[in-house]
Structure formats: C-alpha cells, structure tokens
Amino acid sequence: MLVDNSANYRKDPIQRRILSAGLADGLLSAEGSRWEVQRRTLAPLFARRTVASFTDAMLRAADGLSERWQSLEAGAIVDVAAECTLLTLNVLALTIFSDGIGSDFDAFRAAMNDYFGAIGRIGVLDLIGAPDFVPRPGRKRLRQTMAYFEEVIDEIIAVRRRRLAHSPEADAPDDLLTLLLRALDPATGRPMSLAEVRANILTFLSAGHETTASALAWSVYLLSQSPPWYARVRAEADAELHGDRDGLLERLALTRAVVEEALRLYPSIAALSRSAEAADTIGEISLRKGALIVIAPYILHRHRCLWLQPDLFDPTRFLAPAKARIPRFAYLPFGAGPRTCIGSSFALQEATLVLARLVQRFDMRLAPDAKIWPLQKISLRPANGLPMQILPRSTS
Ligand code: HEM
Numbered sequence: 001m002l003v004d005n006s007a008n009y010r011k012d013p014i015q016r017r018i019l020s021a022g023l024a025d026g027l028l029s030a031e032g033s034r035w036e037v038q039r040r041t042l043a044p045l046f047a048r049r050t051v052a053s054f055t056d057a058m059l060r061a062a063d064g065l066s067e068r069w070q071s072l073e074a075g076a077i078v079d080v081a082a083e084c085t086l087l088t089l090n091v092l093a094l095t096i097f098s099d100g101i102g103s104d105f106d107a108f109r110a111a112m113n114d115y116f117g118a119i120g121r122i123g124v125l126d127l128i129g130a131p132d133f134v135p136r137p138g139r140k141r142l143r144q145t146m147a148y149f150e151e152v153i154d155e156i157i158a159v160r161r162r163r164l165a166h167s168p169e170a171d172a173p174d175d176l177l178t179l180l181l182r183a184l185d186p187a188t189g190r191p192m193s194l195a196e197v198r199a200n201i202l203t204f205l206s207a208g209h210e211t212t213a214s215a216l217a218w219s220v221y222l223l224s225q226s227p228p229w230y231a232r233v234r235a236e237a238d239a240e241l242h243g244d245r246d247g248l249l250e251r252l253a254l255t256r257a258v259v260e261e262a263l264r265l266y267p268s269i270a271a272l273s274r275s276a277e278a279a280d281t282i283g284e285i286s287l288r289k290g291a292l293i294v295i296a297p298y299i300l301h302r303h304r305c306l307w308l309q310p311d312l313f314d315p316t317r318f319l320a321p322a323k324a325r326i327p328r329f330a331y332l333p334f335g336a337g338p339r340t341c342i343g344s345s346f347a348l349q350e351a352t353l354v355l356a357r358l359v360q361r362f363d364m365r366l367a368p369d370a371k372i373w374p375l376q377k378i379s380l381r382p383a384n385g386l387p388m389q390i391l392p393r394s395t396s
Pocket of ligand 1: 273332333341347
C-alpha cells in the first residue's frame with residue numbers, strides 16, 4: 001500500500017476533507033502528477049545540508065524557552081506539552097520567515113490554535129461522508145481563520161519577492177521562504193505559483209508543528225520517568241552542546257535515540273490511512289475498489305512479534321548495532337514509500353537539539369498527581385497536557 005503499489009492508494013476522503021482547508025494545493029494533500037512535481041521541487045528544501053543550516057535557529061528557539069523558564073518561580077508547574085507546541089511554532093517561524101512574520105506573532109499563533117481546534121474536530125458529518133455543501137459546525141470560523149492566514153502570508157511573500165528582486169543573491173535571507181520562492185521543478189524549470197507557495201507554507205506549519213511538539217513532549221515525559229536516561233542525555237548535552245556545530249546531530253546520538261524511542265512508543269501520527277483506487281490483494285486479503293485501509297504505527301511499534309519487551313522505554317534499540325536489526329516496516333513514525341514525511345530530518349534534528357538543551361538546563365519532574373494518557377487528535381498528544389515541575393538544574 002505504501003511502497004510497491006502506492007500508485008493505487010490515495011489519501012482517503014475523510015482525511016482529505018478534514019485536512020483540505022487551505023492545504024489543498026500543498027504537498028500533503030496533492031495527488032498524482034501535481035504531487036510528483038511538488039515533491040521533486042521541494043526535496044532540496046529538506047536536504048541534509050539545508051536542514052543542518054537550521055541548527056542555530058533551532059537552538060535559538062530553545063534558548064528563548066529556557067529564558068522564559070528561568071524567570072519562573074522555582075518549582076512552578078507548567079504544561080510542557082503546550083510549551084513544546086509554542087516552541088515548534090517558533091522554530092518554524094524562524095526557519096520559514098527568518099526576518100519575522102511582519103504582523104503580530106501572538107495573533108498569528110492564536111489563529112494557528114483556532115485552525116488546529118477546527119480541523120482536529122472530526123464531525124459525524126465527515127465520517128458519514130456528507131457532501132461539502134452540508135454546513136459543518138465551526139466551518140465559518142475556520143474560513144475566517146484561513147482568510148486571515150492567507151492575508152498575512154501573502155503580504156510576507158510580496159515583501160520577500162520585492163526584496164529578492166532588488167538585492168544581490170548573497171543578501172537573501174537564508175530560510176525556507178527564500179528557498180520556496182527560488183525552487184524550480186528540476187524537470188521543467190518551472191517555479192511555484194503563489195497559491196502553491198502559500199499552501200506549502202501552511203502545509204509546513206501544520207504538518208511540522210504539532211507532530212514535532214508531540215515527539216518532544218513525549219520524550220520529556222519518558223525521560224522524567226527514567227533518571228538514568230535523564231542523566232545520560234544531560235552528560236551528552238554537556239559534552240557536545242557548545243562550539244562546533246559540524247556533525248552535532250551525530251554526536252548527540254543518545255539524545256536522538258531517546259527521541260526515536262519516544263516516537264516508537266507514542267508515534268505522533270498513530271495511524272495512516274488510504275483508500276484503494278482499484279481492487280487489490282494484500283497478502284491473503286482481497287480489497288475492493290474504494291476500501292479504506294488503516295496502518296497503525298502505534299500498534300506496529302508495540303507488537304510483540306516485532307519488538308522485545310515492546311512497552312519498555314529502551315532507547316538502546318536505536319543505537320548501533322541494534323538499530324540495523326529493526327525490520328524495515330516495523331517502525332513507521334514518518335510513514336514509508338514515496339509519500340514518506342519530507343520533514344523527518346528537520347523534525348528529528350529539532351527535537352534532538354531542543355531536548356538536549358532543556359535537559360541540560362532544567363530538572364523537569366512530572367507533577368505529583370498527573371495522570372498521563374495518549375489521545376489522538378490529529379497527532380498523539382497527552383490527553384490533559386503534561387504538567388511538570390520545572391526547576392533549575394540541581395548541582396548534584
Ligand atoms: C516528529 C515530527 C513529524 C512526524 C511524526 C511526521 C509524520 C509524518 C507522516 C507519518 C507522514 C506521512 C503521512 C501519510 O503517508 O499519510 C508525513 C508527511 C508529511 N510531513 Fe511530516 N512529520 C513530522 C514533522 C514534519 C515537519 C517538521 C514537516 C515540515 C516542516 C513535515 C512535513 C510533511 C509533509 C509536507 C508531508 C507530506 C509528504 C508527501 O505527501 O509527499 N513533517 N509526516
């Protein structure tokens with residue numbers, strides 16, 4: 001479904017309807033040849049070297065959060081899940097629009113929250129496949145939010161286009177927006193239309209925001225339950241997080257393994273779904289045209305036939321040589337095949353750097369009466385947030 005015969009499977013209609021608001025022209029929602037053109041045009045934006053160039057922006061966002069936490073009363077309880085959501089939005093803002101978003105960042109963030117609140121609500125009308133003209137609760141609000149986004153983003157694009165037209169190549173801001181505006185389809189040399197640039201900015205903001213925040217929040221939660229791993233990550237951060245940025249991610253191997261293990265136990269996208277364009281047979285199962293198929297990484301990642309002690313938090317699974325022994329399709333936090341996540345390196349780098357920085361600076365302890373439970377709402381989030389006590393790092 002995802003690899004050998006992926007052409008026969010499309011994003012299913014429920015997912016398309018829910019995710020389509022404003023994203024219809026972007027990579028996540030496009031299908032067929034429109035998807036192919038976008039994927040090859042956008043690939044260089046997420047190449048290893050480009051992603052590595054965002055290291056400083058990611059650490060700057062982590063430092064901003066640290067400064068805010070340092071000004072808290074010692075032992076204050078904060079919702080770390082909400083803080084991570086704010087942080088990942090800041091990282092996207094810094095890496096997409098490095099010269100600022102031009103308008104009020106708080107208003108932009110509030111609109112972002114509204115947007116996720118609206119698209120995260122899967123109504124009964126969506127599930128029964130009611131046509132689009134049937135009014136849905138919250139749709140009007142969503143349309144207003146989208147109109148606001150489009151206005152802000154179009155203004156940013158217009159300003160940047162003028163700047164790129166008038167300044168020499170070397171003076172262009174080094175960010176995803178410049179790359180998007182300069183991206184050319186390698187096959188035809190065609191740039192993206194305004195609608196495509198705007199839809200992909202919204203796509204990166206939506207696809208890269210809550211997903212990465214969840215990965216980070218679950219990593220913090222799991223570390224808070226494992227003092228030995230907390231100490232190992234802290235020691236690694238002390239040794240590596242200063243000076244030389246070259247190869248930093250490779251040197252933060254333990255921290256990265258913690259993030260990968262968190263994505264195993266709590267995959268941000270707990271289930272992937274598709275519908276069959278034509279009848280097919282998968283193993284011994286016959287599928288009719290239009291069948292809805294769900295692959296659930298959450299289940300695969302905890303399957304007893306695929307993992308030893310699957311419910312145990314054990315980041316060593318993702319360290320050499322054990323990592324090479326993980327069966328190819330047992331671990332799918334970023335999907336597989338041609339539609340695999342384009343931002344996976346970006347997300348892993350971001351979560352690893354930020355986790356290292358926060359663990360280096362703070363003792364983060366789960367609030368005494370907190371009950372943590374996963375809830376799937378687009379991404380897999382702690383149902384009631386992640387209340388944690390934040391203390392400056394103890395000297396012991
Ligand atoms: C830990 C964080 C993330 C996780 C777990 C994640 C997960 C996924 C998954 C599972 C898919 C495939 C969906 C499917 O096949 O139905 C996907 C696709 C996608 N992701 Fe991510 N993602 C993350 C972060 C990001 C980031 C940071 C960005 C961009 C800045 C991003 C952009 C995209 C896009 C554009 C697609 C669609 C790719 C295509 O269809 O060609 N993701 N993601």
